[in-house]
């Protein structure tokens with residue numbers, strides 16, 4: 001057990017936290033090139049930034065990277081090349097496993113690789129490389145405090161319309177305007193009691209229904225999910241402009257604190 005792990009009453013299982021990083025996506029919306037997680041931000045692959053972000057948290061003692069299915073060996077070599085920068089990173093072990101066809105399947109394969117003593121799991125997109133450590137710590141702490149599922153999220157800046165989707169640029173009829181004050185834009189890492197997340201993946205896979213985030217599966221089981229405050233810098237690199245924003249955030253960090 002690492003020094004960061006919570007002291008438990010005698011006879012109770014210690015809490016040990018792992019981060020699963022799904023990194024097996026192609027990055028189609030980013031445009032042609034290497035798989036998204038391997039593209040460089042400020043000269044360092046996006047995935048390395050994401051692993052460092054998880055390893056920077058005292059709570060995280062294991063990171064499982066879910067690599068493109070044909071690229072696990074390359075990802076292993078890459079991670080061995082880049083040291084885990086950060087004061088507490090040397091307590092963190094990093095495993096690499098091959099991913100699947102969908103994000104959901106990649107996360108499931110990451111869960112399968114977890115050792116038995118892991119009790120808390122954070123699931124974090126490689127595509128959110130700049131999440132501040134405070135967000136990681138908060139999510140982990142709220143799960144460790146007893147919440148089965150915790151999601152970082154932000155209030156919306158835009159008004160949202162529900163539409164009847166049309167293809168080919170046709171105007172889309174609006175069917176409603178949800179009350180913005182009650183909406184949140186969801187980020188990662190999402191944190192879970194391990195047993196809850198594993199059960200959610202097993203049940204949703206059996207039902208054959210996809211989900212765009214892990215907490216959504218837990219919600220469908222009728223379990224409690226809570227939101228904590230996310231961070232602007234935990235945005236997802238999805239389209240080309242997001243790369244520009246990520247480089248700008250890194251430049252500002254360098255200027256501010258020599259990161």
Ligand SMILES: Nc1ccn([C@@H]2O[C@H](COP(=O)(O)OP(=O)(O)OP(=O)(O)O)[C@@H](O)[C@H]2O)c(=O)n1
Pocket residue numbers: 021022023024025026027028029030036037066099100101102103104106107124125126127128236237238
């Ligand atoms: N089969 C997949 C698909 C996605 N992901 C991961 O899930 C995260 C969120 O997915 P997204 O940002 O949508 O990435 P891509 O699927 O790569 O993007 P796109 O849809 O543009 O191809 C990313 O870290 C991505 O690598 C994954 O591990 N396995």
Ligand SMILES: C[C@](O)(CO)[C@H](O)COP(=O)(O)O
Pocket residue numbers: 103125185186187188212213214236
């Ligand atoms: C998990 C997620 O990042 C939460 O916002 C998001 O749902 C992933 O969606 P994507 O379409 O796979 O990028």
